[in-house]
Amino acid sequence: MKIGVLTSGGDAPGMNACIRAVVRSSIYMSHEVFGINKGYNGLIKGDIFQMNLSSVADIIHRGGTILGTARSDEFMTEEGRKKAVEVLKIYGIEGLVLIGGDGTFRGALELAKLGIKVIAIPATIDNDLGFTDYTIGFMTATETAVDAISKLRDTSSSHGRANVVEVMGRNCGDIALMAGLAGGAETIIVPEVDFSEEDLLKKALNGVHRGKKHHIIVVAEGAIDSYKVARELEEKAGIETKVTILGHIQRGGVPTVFDRIMASSMGNFAVNLLNEGKGGLALSFTCNRVIEMDIAKALDTKKKFNEDMLKIANILSI
Numbered sequence: 001m002k003i004g005v006l007t008s009g010g011d012a013p014g015m016n017a018c019i020r021a022v023v024r025s026s027i028y029m030s031h032e033v034f035g036i037n038k039g040y041n042g043l044i045k046g047d048i049f050q051m052n053l054s055s056v057a058d059i060i061h062r063g064g065t066i067l068g069t070a071r072s073d074e075f076m077t078e079e080g081r082k083k084a085v086e087v088l089k090i091y092g093i094e095g096l097v098l099i100g101g102d103g104t105f106r107g108a109l110e111l112a113k114l115g116i117k118v119i120a121i122p123a124t125i126d127n128d129l130g131f132t133d134y135t136i137g138f139m140t141a142t143e144t145a146v147d148a149i150s151k152l153r154d155t156s157s158s159h160g161r162a163n164v165v166e167v168m169g170r171n172c173g174d175i176a177l178m179a180g181l182a183g184g185a186e187t188i189i190v191p192e193v194d195f196s197e198e199d200l201l202k203k204a205l206n207g208v209h210r211g212k213k214h215h216i217i218v219v220a221e222g223a224i225d226s227y228k229v230a231r232e233l234e235e236k237a238g239i240e241t242k243v244t245i246l247g248h249i250q251r252g253g254v255p256t257v258f259d260r261i262m263a264s265s266m267g268n269f270a271v272n273l274l275n276e277g278k279g280g281l282a283l284s285f286t287c288n289r290v291i292e293m294d295i296a297k298a299l300d301t302k303k304k305f306n307e308d309m310l311k312i313a314n315i316l317s318i
């Protein structure tokens with residue numbers, strides 16, 4: 001069988017480990033494997049090449065994606081998707097492994113409806129997919145955020161300032177929540193929970209009165225304007241406040257052990273499913289193991305925010 005693999009949407013550390021697993025598992029099972037460059041755009045354009053064992057040498061530890069990635073407007077159209085199916089026919093590719101986030105999964109569902117055998121693997125730093133406990137790249141991005149928080153805490157303590165640290169996550173507060181808890185942040189502001197200015201100011205002033213030298217506020221990008229939070233702290237609590245927007249630094253870097261292992265397991269699992277003639281499936285990491293489920297059902301699963309973890313973070317930072 002001929003198997004294609006692509007990465008789509010925002011890149012996430014661990015995508016390379018996943019591509020490696022797909023390529024090596026396919027070859028191990030005597031399938032031919034083809035890399036598709038630049039996501040769905042590359043698929044439509046036929047930007048496809050055959051991969052071998054060496055194509056994925058020396059990449060397990062690298063961030064980014066050797067296949068490149070894109071967010072494709074053309075694939076959102078019916079015409080674009082029809083072109084993609086034609087290209088797959090020309091190459092004789094019967095099975096596809098699609099690695100990415102929400103948009104990638106929606107594309108996967110459309111391809112499945114057009115009769116292509118697809119397996120979709122969740123990879124996005126946002127961890128915003130409800131059907132899986134974790135997505136590939138999330139832990140690495142969170143580690144990057146925690147590392148930044150620790151560094152900012154040093155300078156924050158030295159100067160007796162507050163620091164607002166803005167992390168990514170689109171509309172999901174998971175990076176902020178876990179980085180905030182692991183980094184010992186005083187306040188965590190996420191889109192899923194209403195922000196209380198009163199609580200923020202009370203906590204900051206209590207900290208000042210009991211001699212705390214720093215005050216770290218982690219803000220998820222989708223929650224509130226970080227500069228507004230800083231202004232409030234300066235104007236209403238009189239605390240000098242700096243803002244750091246971490247931005248795309250969270251998307252790169254050496255993937256953590258967890259991300260590499262999840263990526264490797266999922267890549268292998270996907271090829272096993274194609275080998276068994278299955279398709280139309282999403283992979284999920286649930287209760288410490290990889291499982292498969294119908295893509296439509298996966299996309300219907302609403303993401304739940306872990307409010308208990310936020311409560312713990314708030315208690316531990318009193």
Ligand code: F6P
Nearest residue numbers: 010101124125126168169170251
């Ligand atoms: O989905 C991953 C992500 O990094 C989000 O956290 C962020 O909002 C967005 O992508 C940034 O997109 P771009 O790389 O296109 O600027």
